[in-house]
Amino acid sequence: MTPIDQLSEQEAKSELVQLEKQLDAANSAYHQNDAPELSDATYDALKRRNADIEARFPHLKSEDSPSEKVGAAPVEGFGKIQHAVRMLSLSNAFDDEDVKDFDKSIRSFLGMNGPEPLSYTAEPKIDGLSLSLRYEKGILIQAATRGDGATGENVTANARTISDIPQIIDNAPDVLEIRGEVYMSHSDFEALNERQTERGGKTFSNPRNAAAGSLRQLDEEITRARPLLFFAYAWGEISEPLAKSQTEAIARLQGFGFSTNPLTKTCVGTNAMVAHYRKIEAQRSTLGYDIDGVVYKVDDLALQARLGFRSTTPRWAIAHKFPAELAWTRLEGIDIQVGRTGALSPVARLHPVTVGGVVVSNATLHNEDYIKGLDSKGENIRDGKDIRVGDWVQVYRAGDVIPKIADVDLNKRPEETKPFVFPDQCPICNSDAIREEGDAVRRCSGGLICAAQAVERLKHFVGRSGFDIEGLGAKQVEQFYQDGWVKEPADIFLLREKYGSGLQQLKNREGWGEKSADNLFQAIDLKKTIPLNRLIFALGIRHVGENSAKLLAQNYTTWDGFEAAMKNATVGNGAAWDALMAIDGVGAVLAASVVQVFHQDAEAASIKRLTDLLTIEDVVPTAPSDSPVAGKIVVFSGTLEKMSRAEAKATAEALGAKVSGSVSAKTDLLVAGPGAGSKAKKAADLGVETIDEDGWLSLIGAE
Incomplete structure (x- = not known):
C-alpha cells in the first residue's frame, strides 16, 4: 500500500472512494446487522487511513465522508427517534504518547501553561451497543440506539425488558437522558449459544453481536428472554445539571439505580491514567465481559463545556484502545518510491503474513533514519537495531x-546481510536526492525532468479540488504523459490545438471513441x-493544501496580485514577505515554498504558459452574518485570563470573524490583554479599535 506522503491526488481520490465503501459496509454490518465483518483493529486502521x-x-x-459519520442509519422495521443531543463517537489513542498528546491538546486549548495536573476519569470501554434512555419526570418514555448519531432506532419496548434499566427514577431532573452500553456477559453468551444450538437456531459469533441482535428484535419477548445487561456512563439532554464533575455525575447515576462500572476511577495526570489503563488491561481476561480499551474524560464538567466538540467527537474525551495483533515475517526487499514533491519513501516488501485478520505484504519504513534505527531526533528506536533485507521482522497495524x-x-x-544503503540519487531520473538540514526526508532534485514527479503533479493538477476535468484522471494522465502529449499543465489546454480536433488520433486508442474524445475536449x-484558490492549489506547491490555498486567494483576491506579490517577495525580508507572513495560518515554511516557486525560472515559466490560457476568477468576499464580528479582522494580543488564545480564536472564527496574527491598517478590532505591547501601540497609531477581554466577551454575548 502506498505511503500517504507518496499518494497522488488521483490515487487518494480513488482510495477514499474505496475506504468509504468499506467503512459504510462495516458500519452497516456492525450497527445494523449485528454481524461485523472486520476486527476492531482493522476497522480502526481503515478509519485512521481515511482520516490521514x-x-x-x-x-x-466528501460531504458524506466516513470521518463525519457516527454509526449507521437506522434500519427499516423500527421507528426513528431524533436525538436531542447527538450521540457522538470518540477519537482514539493507541499508545502512551497519544495519551500525553491528548492531555497537551486539552491544556493548550484551555490555556493551561502551568504545571498543575488535570483530573480525568478512566473507565473500561465496553464492547456492546450504545443506548440512550429518556426519562421525563422520572418515568422512562423512550429508548433509542445510537443510529447515525443524529437519529436512532426506537427500541423502547425492548429496553423495558432489561433488568438493569429502571422504569422509574426518584428525584430525577424533569428531563434526563441516560446513555450507556448494552452488553452480555461471557457466561450468559455461552449459555445463550447452547440454547440456540439445542433449538436449531442461529448462534452468535461473540457477545457484542449477541447483545446487539437481542436488543434490536422486532418482538420484545425475544429480547426479554435474552440475558442483557446495561452500564450507564453518560447523559444527553438534561433539564438541570447533574453535578460539577464527571465523577460526581457517575455517582448520581448510580444513585438513580443504574449499574456503573466499578473500575471507573478518577486519575490526576497522564501517569495515573496510563497506570489505570495497565491495571484494567491486566484484568481484561477475567472481567467476564468484553472491553476494547479505556475511555478518559476530563473530570470537570465546566471544562468539558469550554472544550466542546469537533464534528463527530468531543474534545474532552478519548478512547485508549488495546494493542492490535502483532506478527513476525521475513523482509524480502526494500523498494524506494518517489512522490509528487520528490520525496523518496522506502517500502518494505514482506513475505505475506496475516496481521489482525488481514494479509500483509508491504509495510512503511518512513525514511532512512528509521531504517537505521533512529528517530527524528537521532535517538535510538528498536534499541538501535537497523533493518536489513533478509531480517525476521515484527509487523503491527495499530x-x-x-x-x-x-x-x-x-x-x-542471516550472516550475509548488509546494512541498507539509502540511495543518494533518484531511482527514476538519476538526479541527486538531497536531504536538507532538519528534514527527515531525502528528495529528488530533478523537479519536472523527473517522470515520477511530473506525472504525480499532473495527477494532482487535474484532481478533484484542482481543475477536476471530467474524463481526465490518473490513468489518462499517465497515458498522455508517456505518449508525449502532456508534459506540463499548459499542454492539457493545448491538446485540441496541437492535435487538430484530436478525434482522429484519440478515438482509435484503447478505451476511447469519437464521443468520449469529444467529451474530453x-x-x-x-x-x-x-477560481483563484483552485488554481493555487492545483499548482501542487509543496506545503500548500486546500485551506492554505484559500487563505492566499482570500488575501490577494486576484491572480495578478498574488503573482506580483510572490515575485516581489524575498524569503526572510522585505515588505512583500512581511505581508505574506502576516496572513494568519501562513508560516515561514509555507511562505518560503510559495515564494521560491516564482523565483525558479523553469517553474515560473511553466506557470506563465498555463495562466496565459486561463480565465482566473477573482475572490468575492462572503456576505456577513448576523454576528457583530462577522466579516471583521480580529487580532488577539497579550494574556487572556478567561479563555486560551486557541479558544478565543475558535470562538471568533465560529462567529464569522477572520483572526489575524498581526495588526495592520486592515485590522478591525484588537482584543488586548495584559502585555499586549507593540501590537497595542501599532493599533493606536493606526486608529484600530481596541478592547479588553471583558469587552470582547460582552461584544459576542459570552459574559
Missing part, C-alpha cells in the same frame, strides 16, 4: 492501515475558467 488521507488532501473530503515494523529479531539475522474547455 483527508488530512493530506482536505479538498477530497491505528493505521499501513503496517509498520515494530522490531527485528537479531538472532535470526469539451470538459477541458469548460475548465479554462477557474
Whole structure:
C-alpha cells in the first residue's frame, strides 16, 4: 500500500472512494446487522487511513465522508427517534504518547501553561451497543440506539425488558437522558449459544453481536428472554445539571439505580491514567465481559463545556484502545518510491503474513533514519537495531492501515546481510536526492525532468479540488504523459490545438471513441475558467493544501496580485514577505515554498504558459452574518485570563470573524490583554479599535 506522503491526488481520490465503501459496509454490518465483518483493529486502521488521507488532501473530503459519520442509519422495521443531543463517537489513542498528546491538546486549548495536573476519569470501554434512555419526570418514555448519531432506532419496548434499566427514577431532573452500553456477559453468551444450538437456531459469533441482535428484535419477548445487561456512563439532554464533575455525575447515576462500572476511577495526570489503563488491561481476561480499551474524560464538567466538540467527537474525551495483533515475517526487499514533491519513501516488501485478520505484504519504513534505527531526533528506536533485507521482522497495524515494523529479531539475522544503503540519487531520473538540514526526508532534485514527479503533479493538477476535468484522471494522465502529449499543465489546454480536433488520433486508442474524445475536449474547455484558490492549489506547491490555498486567494483576491506579490517577495525580508507572513495560518515554511516557486525560472515559466490560457476568477468576499464580528479582522494580543488564545480564536472564527496574527491598517478590532505591547501601540497609531477581554466577551454575548 502506498505511503500517504507518496499518494497522488488521483490515487487518494480513488482510495477514499474505496475506504468509504468499506467503512459504510462495516458500519452497516456492525450497527445494523449485528454481524461485523472486520476486527476492531482493522476497522480502526481503515478509519485512521481515511482520516490521514483527508488530512493530506482536505479538498477530497466528501460531504458524506466516513470521518463525519457516527454509526449507521437506522434500519427499516423500527421507528426513528431524533436525538436531542447527538450521540457522538470518540477519537482514539493507541499508545502512551497519544495519551500525553491528548492531555497537551486539552491544556493548550484551555490555556493551561502551568504545571498543575488535570483530573480525568478512566473507565473500561465496553464492547456492546450504545443506548440512550429518556426519562421525563422520572418515568422512562423512550429508548433509542445510537443510529447515525443524529437519529436512532426506537427500541423502547425492548429496553423495558432489561433488568438493569429502571422504569422509574426518584428525584430525577424533569428531563434526563441516560446513555450507556448494552452488553452480555461471557457466561450468559455461552449459555445463550447452547440454547440456540439445542433449538436449531442461529448462534452468535461473540457477545457484542449477541447483545446487539437481542436488543434490536422486532418482538420484545425475544429480547426479554435474552440475558442483557446495561452500564450507564453518560447523559444527553438534561433539564438541570447533574453535578460539577464527571465523577460526581457517575455517582448520581448510580444513585438513580443504574449499574456503573466499578473500575471507573478518577486519575490526576497522564501517569495515573496510563497506570489505570495497565491495571484494567491486566484484568481484561477475567472481567467476564468484553472491553476494547479505556475511555478518559476530563473530570470537570465546566471544562468539558469550554472544550466542546469537533464534528463527530468531543474534545474532552478519548478512547485508549488495546494493542492490535502483532506478527513476525521475513523482509524480502526494500523498494524506494518517489512522490509528487520528490520525496523518496522506502517500502518494505514482506513475505505475506496475516496481521489482525488481514494479509500483509508491504509495510512503511518512513525514511532512512528509521531504517537505521533512529528517530527524528537521532535517538535510538528498536534499541538501535537497523533493518536489513533478509531480517525476521515484527509487523503491527495499530491505528493505521499501513503496517509498520515494530522490531527485528537479531538472532535470526542471516550472516550475509548488509546494512541498507539509502540511495543518494533518484531511482527514476538519476538526479541527486538531497536531504536538507532538519528534514527527515531525502528528495529528488530533478523537479519536472523527473517522470515520477511530473506525472504525480499532473495527477494532482487535474484532481478533484484542482481543475477536476471530467474524463481526465490518473490513468489518462499517465497515458498522455508517456505518449508525449502532456508534459506540463499548459499542454492539457493545448491538446485540441496541437492535435487538430484530436478525434482522429484519440478515438482509435484503447478505451476511447469519437464521443468520449469529444467529451474530453469539451470538459477541458469548460475548465479554462477557474477560481483563484483552485488554481493555487492545483499548482501542487509543496506545503500548500486546500485551506492554505484559500487563505492566499482570500488575501490577494486576484491572480495578478498574488503573482506580483510572490515575485516581489524575498524569503526572510522585505515588505512583500512581511505581508505574506502576516496572513494568519501562513508560516515561514509555507511562505518560503510559495515564494521560491516564482523565483525558479523553469517553474515560473511553466506557470506563465498555463495562466496565459486561463480565465482566473477573482475572490468575492462572503456576505456577513448576523454576528457583530462577522466579516471583521480580529487580532488577539497579550494574556487572556478567561479563555486560551486557541479558544478565543475558535470562538471568533465560529462567529464569522477572520483572526489575524498581526495588526495592520486592515485590522478591525484588537482584543488586548495584559502585555499586549507593540501590537497595542501599532493599533493606536493606526486608529484600530481596541478592547479588553471583558469587552470582547460582552461584544459576542459570552459574559
